[in-house]
Amino acid sequence: xxxxxxxxxxxxxxxxxxxxxxxxxxxxxxxxxxxxxxxxxxxxxxxxxxxxxxxxxxxxxxxxxxxxxxxxxxxxxxxxxxxxxxxxxxxxxxxxxxxxxxxxxxxxxxxxxxxxxxxxxxxxxxxxxxxxxxxxxxxxxxxxxxxxxxxxxxxxxxxxxxxxxxxxxxxxxxxxxxxxxxxxxxxxxxxxxxxxxxxxxxxxxxxxxxxxxxxxxxxxxxxxxxxxxxxxxxxxxxxxxxxxxxxxxxxxxxxxxxxxxxxxxxxxxxxxxxxxxxxxxxxxxxxxxxxxxxxxxxxxxxxxxxxxxxxxxxxxxxxxxxxxxxxxxxxxxxxxxxxxxxxxxxxxxxxxxxxxxxxxxxxxxxxxxxxxxxxxxxx
Amino acid sequence: xxxxxxxxxxxxxxxxxxxxxxxxxxxxxxxxxxxxxxxxxxxxxxxxxxxxxxxxxxxxxxxxxxxxxxxxxxxxxxxxxxxxxxxxxxxxxxxxxxxxxxxxxxxxxxxxxxxxxxxxxxxxxxxxxxxxxxxxxxxxxxxxxxxxxxxxxxxxxxxxxxxxxxxxxxxxxxxxxxxxxxxxxxxxxxxxxxxxxxxxxxxxxxxxxxxxxxxxxxxxxxxxxxxxxxxxxxxxxxxxxxxxxxxxxxxxxxxxxxxxxxxxxxxxxxxxxxxxx
Numbered sequence: 113x114x115x116x117x118x119x120x121x122x123x124x125x126x127x128x129x130x131x132x133x134x135x136x137x138x139x140x141x142x143x144x145x146x147x148x149x150x151x152x153x154x155x156x157x158x159x160x161x162x163x164x165x166x167x168x169x170x171x172x173x174x175x176x177x178x179x180x181x182x183x184x185x186x187x188x189x190x191x192x193x194x195x196x197x198x199x200x201x202x203x204x205x206x207x208x209x210x211x212x213x214x215x216x217x218x219x220x221x222x223x224x225x226x227x228x229x230x231x232x233x234x235x236x237x238x239x240x241x242x243x244x245x246x247x248x249x250x251x252x253x254x255x256x257x258x259x260x261x262x263x264x265x266x267x268x269x270x271x272x273x274x275x276x277x278x279x280x281x282x283x284x285x286x287x288x289x290x291x292x293x294x295x296x297x298x299x300x301x302x303x304x305x306x307x308x309x310x311x312x313x314x315x316x317x318x319x320x321x322x323x324x325x326x327x328x329x330x331x332x333x334x335x336x337x338x339x340x341x342x343x344x345x346x347x348x349x350x351x352x353x354x355x356x357x358x359x360x361x362x363x364x365x366x367x368x369x370x371x372x373x374x375x376x377x378x379x380x381x382x383x384x385x386x387x388x389x390x391x392x393x394x395x396x397x398x399x400x401x402x403x404x405x406x407x408x409x410x411x412x413x414x415x416x417x418x419x420x421x422x423x424x425x426x427x428x429x430x431x432x433x434x435x436x437x438x439x440x441x442x443x444x445x446x447x448x449x450x451x452x453x454x455x456x457x458x459x460x461x462x463x464x465x466x467x468x469x470x471x472x473x474x475x476x477x478x479x480x481x482x483x484x485x486x487x488x489x490x491x
Numbered sequence: 492x493x494x495x496x497x498x499x500x501x502x503x504x505x506x507x508x509x510x511x512x513x514x515x516x517x518x519x520x521x522x523x524x525x526x527x528x529x530x531x532x533x534x535x536x537x538x539x540x541x542x543x544x545x546x547x548x549x550x551x552x553x554x555x556x557x558x559x560x561x562x563x564x565x566x567x568x569x570x571x572x573x574x575x576x577x578x579x580x581x582x583x584x585x586x587x588x589x590x591x592x593x594x595x596x597x598x599x600x601x602x603x604x605x606x607x608x609x610x611x612x613x614x615x616x617x618x619x620x621x622x623x624x625x626x627x628x629x630x631x632x633x634x635x636x637x638x639x640x641x642x643x644x645x646x647x648x649x650x651x652x653x654x655x656x657x658x659x660x661x662x663x664x665x666x667x668x669x670x671x672x673x674x675x676x677x678x679x680x681x682x683x684x685x686x687x688x689x690x691x692x693x694x695x696x697x698x699x700x701x702x703x704x705x706x707x708x709x710x711x712x713x714x715x716x717x718x719x720x721x722x723x724x725x726x727x728x729x730x731x732x733x734x735x736x737x738x739x740x741x742x743x744x745x746x747x748x749x750x751x752x753x754x755x756x757x758x759x760x761x762x763x764x765x766x767x768x
Contacts, residue, residue: 143591143684143685144595145591145595145598145683145684151599289727290727291723291726291727292726293723293737294733294734294737297683297688298688299679299683299686299688300678300679300688301688301719301723301737303502303678303679304498304502304719304720304722304723305723307494307498307720307723308720308723308726309723311494311495311724323679323683323686324599324601325679328679328680328681342599347601347681348601484726484727485726485727485732485733487732487733487734
């Protein structure tokens with residue numbers, strides 16, 4: 113009898129110990145080894161698990177959008193209290209699952225539809241693209257900067273525009289030649305798009321797609337490039353100048369802590385939308401972690417000059433000053449501050465005003481200096 | 492213009508190698524729908540070996556992996572007489588899946604010494620010529636074609652139908668493997684999951700476009716390479732939307748296919764051989 117009591121107590125204790133852990137589950141659109149989007153989310157998941165002892169995580173990778181709902185059903189059955197869906201295409205499935213399971217908390221990356229138990233989140237690069245644009249403007253000799261872009265959606269357009277504004281701030285005559293590959297992941301297309309831009313004289317490259325192909329191709333011809341999404345310095349140590357790096361863990365840790373503390377409940381997420389930038393440490397400017405600018409290219413950027421408020425300053429100093437400002441708790445500078453016209457001369461952001469979040473999220477116009485096809489360009 | 496021709500050849504090369512490999516098997520009557528998976532696994536094998544033992548052994552490993560996976564397909568399609576289309580698709584899925592799983596640790600790893608593309612591209616051209624001579628100027632070529640056209644007759648004359656088919660499928664696998672090695676060692680010296688991105692399927696279509704002729708495959712592969720490059724070279728300078736450009740290589744291939752008239756497949760293509768039937 114006594115034995116039984118002990119056993120019961122033990123079981124109860126185990127149950128309680130387990131109950132203390134918060135179970136968060138992740139649904140990924142790609143393989144965790146894609147070296148891009150899904151990989152970065154998985155790094156964030158692991159860092160969150162390491163930082164939060166009371167957290168337990170699970171993930172399912174390579175889930176096609178049509179399969180999202182069954183995967184979330186399974187997650188709920190397995191006791192997941194928080195579900196992170198990390199692809200834009202999961203939006204409708206997330207909302208459906210949220211209705212089915214009102215007690216579960218959902219968070220959807222890059223989405224714009226919310227519900228009492230569905231929040232949205234995004235780590236955005238537009239500030240970093242602007243800073244890299246400054247460097248690109250200083251480095252181009254031909255005045256032609258190449259940009260290999262995935263899909264003509266507002267997010268990518270916002271990044272190209274921020275980059276082009278940076279390029280033009282240093283080099284007002286420079287052009288940003290854009291080529292769309294209409295794929296997130298297609299190394300062959302990225303390669304040939306880069307080759308086409310090289311053939312047209314581009315000597316500095318930036319891109320939005322999920323492979324280091326642009327960097328490798330540009331480096332072969334001695335052209336500079338900026339990494340994207342993960343640290344890519346190692347793919348061309350002499351030619352990668354800087355880049356954009358994501359830190360999804362910043363968002364995951366903050367979100368999960370607030371769930372644990374009861375700040376976020378399945379009833380109050382209707383207005384919870386993370387759009388996290390440099391100041392939140394959700395993104396980083398760099399060729400590698402902790403390397404904002406490849407030391408090999410620092411002298412070049414110190415020599416290059418640009419006009420800021422009527423004064424000549426080294427481009428390098430300007431980049432670091434803006435990086436510091438935008439990383440501070442109260443940034444004073446924003447790349448999308450008016451007056452900004454589009455490439456057709458239409459005023460898009462009036463003088464003295466910053467672009468609103470809504471304007472950033474729906475950006476369709478093309479910045480001055482952008483050359484190339486631009487699907488969806490407003491008349 | 493010169494640039495465009497160079498790109499046509501350099502990007503056409505992996506497609507050409509894979510198409511030659513598929514073509515060789517098909518001339519002996521074996522359909523190989525596993526090209527995409529064979530290419531992917533070879534690309535991984537080549538990359539992994541090159542990291543440890545240098546690019547030369549990388550090529551050897553890529554070719555070896557191609558031969559091995561093709562012979563594995565042969566086990567089902569030739570010996571066990573499984574439906575060759577289903578078996579081929581299974582091999583495609585197997586190669587893609589296995590390379591994705593085994594390749595995780597090679598993601599994001601750069602290759603220090605990449606292979607130059609031009610010599611490999613030239614040897615691909617040379618291999619096409621060699622294959623042409625093999626098919627039309629050698630006794631083995633005669634056997635191979637007869638096995639693909641009329642295996643019963645070949646069998647009566649004492650040719651080992653299964654032996655010739657295994658040899659053609661295996662050698663073809665080596666060519667496809669070389670195409671995979673070219674991708675991960677030269678064209679894009681790194682490895683990522685799914686880096687073949689459909690090139691294997693293009694190669695299979697190219698075999699039909701080339702009417703099962705190695706020299707026509709050269710033309711077709713380079714045409715595809717040229718169109719692929721031009722879609723980015725012309726984008727933005729002509730008033731055609733980028734999405735239409737993206738579809739253009741495929742549309743033109745279909746057009747050429749339609750205009751090239753009826754090309755005749757080997758008569759016994761896709762038919763498992765069983766003596767006495």
